[in-house]
Ligand SMILES: Cc1ncc(COP(=O)(O)OP(=O)(O)O)c(N)n1
Ligand SMILES: Cc1nc(C(=O)O)sc1CCOP(=O)(O)O
């Protein structure tokens with residue numbers, strides 16, 4: 001892995017499953033359950049609301065010692081002092097994000113199922129490579145499909161590898177065995193009560209404890 005990232009559960013927020021009124025309680029439950037990385041992903045709120053939510057989430061994550069990344073928006077990450085940003089292929093230039101956020105920032109890049117995108121992401125300074133979607137996703141049904149073999153092939157790039165898309169505690173094991181360091185999860189984690197979210201997070205952590213050689217998170 002890297003100095004910046006630990007293997008484990010990567011919790012991603014969602015306007016539908018973590019609406020503003022439950023956002024903080026939901027993420028707090030995921031952190032209690034052992035999430036090692038959080039992404040604020042909000043496609044629907046106003047910029048004022050996004051600023052408020054990102055600020056609150058950043059305090060929560062900072063207190064828990066867990067990095068918060070902002071999806072799509074390096075400016076918002078900079079404004080709230082978040083640990084970094086996740087960028088898709090159409091979300092702007094990673095080197096501009098790096099200039100804005102600095103060398104310590106975590107920059108993750110979507111690579112879909114394509115190793116050539118992963119090589120380019122590495123050259124552009126990515127801190128992790130994200131592949132997906134591995135299963136049917138209610139959150140992003142149109143995302144291009146990927147096979148678990150791409151995770152194994154991407155190990156040669158020697159960067160942390162994230163898997164995303166329809167992942168639940170019941171279907172996650174093959175992805176860790178194929179080489180995923182981080183499992184990025186929305187629907188398989190969020191929704192329901194804080195107790196349910198914490199329980200699901202712990203189930204992911206148990207999988208990492210069983211199958212990932214570098215997993216060290218303790219509860
Ligand atoms: C960890 C992680 N992987 C992939 C994505 C998807 O990013 P992108 O392709 O830019 O799509 P949107 O999330 O912006 O809809 C992600 N957000 N996080
Ligand atoms: C945001 C996102 N990106 C994907 C990709 O494949 O790039 S799949 C996805 C949705 C992840 O949510 P869920 O865990 O509910 O499927």
Ligand SMILES: [Mg+2]
Nearest residue numbers: 072087088091
């Ligand atoms: Mg994006």
